[in-house]
Amino acid sequence: MNYERIPTEELIRACAEPDATQAWEEFIRRFNPLIARVVVRTARRWGERSPVVLDDLVQETYLKLCADNFRVLRKFESCKPGAIYGYIKVVTANVVHDHFKGARAAKRGAGEDADDIGIEGLCAGSVSSQAPLSEQASIERTILLQQIDQLLYKSIPPEDLSRSRLIFWLYYRSGLSASAIASLPDMHLTTKGVESALLRLTRLVKAALMESTNEGGKKRQNISGDRKGYRPAESF
Amino acid sequence: MARPADRHLTQDELEALVSISSLKTEEFVFSADDSEDLASHIAQCEKCRALAESYTAAEARLVSLRSGHSLARKDDCPADEEWLSVAAGLLPAERIDRDMNHAANCDHCGSLLREAVEDLTDELNPEEEHLIAHLTSSTPEWQRRFARRLCGAEVPKASTTLGNRWRSFLDVIRRFSVPALAAALILLILGGLRAGQWKKRSDVQIAQATANAERLLRENTEQRLRISELSAQLERSNTQVASTGQHAEGFSASLVLEPKLTRGAGEVNRLRLPPRAEFVSVTLRFSQIPSEVLREELFTSDRQLVWSQESRGSADELKNGKLLLLVPAHVLDIGDYQLIVSRQSAGQFEELATYTFRVAR
Numbered sequence: 001m002n003y004e005r006i007p008t009e010e011l012i013r014a015c016a017e018p019d020a021t022q023a024w025e026e027f028i029r030r031f032n033p034l035i036a037r038v039v040v041r042t043a044r045r046w047g048e049r050s051p052v053v054l055d056d057l058v059q060e061t062y063l064k065l066c067a068d069n070f071r072v073l074r075k076f077e078s079c080k081p082g083a084i085y086g087y088i089k090v091v092t093a094n095v096v097h098d099h100f101k102g103a104r105a106a107k108r109g110a111g112e113d114a115d116d117i118g119i120e121g122l123c124a125g126s127v128s129s130q131a132p133l134s135e136q137a138s139i140e141r142t143i144l145l146q147q148i149d150q151l152l153y154k155s156i157p158p159e160d161l162s163r164s165r166l167i168f169w170l171y172y173r174s175g176l177s178a179s180a181i182a183s184l185p186d187m188h189l190t191t192k193g194v195e196s197a198l199l200r201l202t203r204l205v206k207a208a209l210m211e212s213t214n215e216g217g218k219k220r221q222n223i224s225g226d227r228k229g230y231r232p233a234e235s236f
Numbered sequence: 237m238a239r240p241a242d243r244h245l246t247q248d249e250l251e252a253l254v255s256i257s258s259l260k261t262e263e264f265v266f267s268a269d270d271s272e273d274l275a276s277h278i279a280q281c282e283k284c285r286a287l288a289e290s291y292t293a294a295e296a297r298l299v300s301l302r303s304g305h306s307l308a309r310k311d312d313c314p315a316d317e318e319w320l321s322v323a324a325g326l327l328p329a330e331r332i333d334r335d336m337n338h339a340a341n342c343d344h345c346g347s348l349l350r351e352a353v354e355d356l357t358d359e360l361n362p363e364e365e366h367l368i369a370h371l372t373s374s375t376p377e378w379q380r381r382f383a384r385r386l387c388g389a390e391v392p393k394a395s396t397t398l399g400n401r402w403r404s405f406l407d408v409i410r411r412f413s414v415p416a417l418a419a420a421l422i423l424l425i426l427g428g429l430r431a432g433q434w435k436k437r438s439d440v441q442i443a444q445a446t447a448n449a450e451r452l453l454r455e456n457t458e459q460r461l462r463i464s465e466l467s468a469q470l471e472r473s474n475t476q477v478a479s480t481g482q483h484a485e486g487f488s489a490s491l492v493l494e495p496k497l498t499r500g501a502g503e504v505n506r507l508r509l510p511p512r513a514e515f516v517s518v519t520l521r522f523s524q525i526p527s528e529v530l531r532e533e534l535f536t537s538d539r540q541l542v543w544s545q546e547s548r549g550s551a552d553e554l555k556n557g558k559l560l561l562l563v564p565a566h567v568l569d570i571g572d573y574q575l576i577v578s579r580q581s582a583g584q585f586e587e588l589a590t591y592t593f594r595v596a597r
Binding site: 210 | 247251287290291293294295297298299300301302303317320321322323324325326329332333336337339340341343346347349350351352353354355356357358359360364367368370371372373374376379380382383384386387529545546547
């Protein structure tokens with residue numbers, strides 16, 4: 001049977017059949033680039049770049065897919081076309097995280113201090129690259145977040161509000177790039193579309209902040225107040 | 237032509253000049269001449285200078301919104317594990333919408349969503365592309381071999397099993413020698429039991445394949461943990477190994493091999509493997525160990541690959557010309573083995589040295 005042309009769901013069923021070497025060859029050919037990509041990306045977060053370890057993790061992902069009578073693949077229910085690719089990405093990322101969490105736990109169990117674990121024992125993403133904010137700075141940041149959010153509520157038409165706020169805060173607060181925001185499910189925007197929305201929102205907010213700064217030299221002013229100040233962008 | 241003094245900065249120019257973010261008007265092209273003109277104008281025009289300073293301050297306040305540190309999760313935060321599924325779009329639309337809006341307003345979850353999106357992204361930088369291209373698992377050869385392993389090479393072929401079943405069945409028919417009984421049995425079996433037997437056979441083989449995969453997974457994990465422990469032990473006793481050739485405490489067997497092909501049985505290096513041996517410490521002597529990635533493959537006498545790994549020689553190993561391997565004992569049975577060491581060169585592995593030894597219990 002020629003497995004190269006069959007849909008992925010059928011291929012997975014074929015892999016669960018006896019003597020499915022050819023089906024598995026096709027499965028690996030089809031999914032290995034995706035699995036390797038997620039392994040490299042996720043392992044990098046843990047500071048791991050050794051090809052030997054990365055190969056092991058690729059291998060471990062396939063074994064995870066086969067384990068317990070293909071339980072991981074059997075429990076997948078396709079909610080939309082292509083969802084299997086996202087599902088295998090998630091399985092792969094979890095395999096990598098579990099591996100490094102296990103290794104870290106083993107090292108701790110062996111009596112090593114956290115300081116001895118080194119970079120490979122710590123998930124880079126969970127470690128701050130900046131010092132924690134002082135209490136004063138934290139309060140100021142909270143106030144600024146509220147003021148800007150009120151400004152967005154006031155300036156953006158209701159039909160655009162939800163998505164515009166989401167884009168703005170994911171970019172400025174959570175640190176997602178425009179392309180990362182565009183890749184989110186149900187965003188239905190290209191990277192250019194996200195950038196364009198961000199540019200409009202940024203101009204709106206900056207204008208309000210500049211107004212606030214100018215007047216704030218004399219007295220502190222609530223930028224979301226009812227007083228005159230910014231001019232909402234025409235696009236809104 | 238110099239910029240007129242009364243031509244103040246436009247918003248596009250202001251953004252292009254002082255914005256530190258990547259969000260700039262795409263249409264606005266900012267040449268070196270423009271830059272000079274603007275700088276000169278700002279130096280002279282107090283109004284534009286104040287505007288630029290104010291703009292920079294606003295930009296800095298926006299940048300300060302970024303959560304730079306991971307805060308503790310709150311009661312209403314989704315489970316940390318959920319963010320990968322959100323990023324992959326695997327949850328119902330309403331839940332994804334709810335979670336993403338939560339992340340946009342929560343420093344803890346926002347950073348987890350960012351990490352999840354980064355982990356699952358299809359975009360790779362050149363370094364990552366290079367790394368993936370050079371993984372052993374990216375080679376068609378590895379993929380074919382691994383597909384065979386996943387299917388469980390030792391699972392009996394379907395045709396053989398089926399043939400045995402039919403032969404047994406025909407024996408029963410011959411023994412009774414009653415055509416009517418045979419016909420009845422055939423009808424009974426074909427009509428009823430055959431489907432069940434097929435299913436049973438299929439279930440048995442799937443179960444075998446599954447057990448195979450689970451065994452591999454278990455062995456893989458156990459070996460890695462054991463190797464990790466032993467490697468640490470090995471590092472501590474590396475000097476002792478190099479100077480005396482004695483293996484470190486905790487290894488069950490050791491062997492020192494010279495790179496050559498044997499000419500007769502008398503020359504074969506023998507390894508006596510204790511029944512409970514876990515690992516064999518194999519020291520390979522080299523005239524010079526290359527610094528590239530090395531692949532070590534262990535074959536049986538009938539060219540079956542039983543173990544392989546890739547590694548680099550440590551500084552001590554390079555210096556001493558001795559490469560130390562830890563081979564799991566369970567891959568070794570009584571018989572002759574060939575250990576082939578290859579080195580990576582221009583993306584290919586070329587054979588470097590061959591060692592032979594015999595295992596005896």
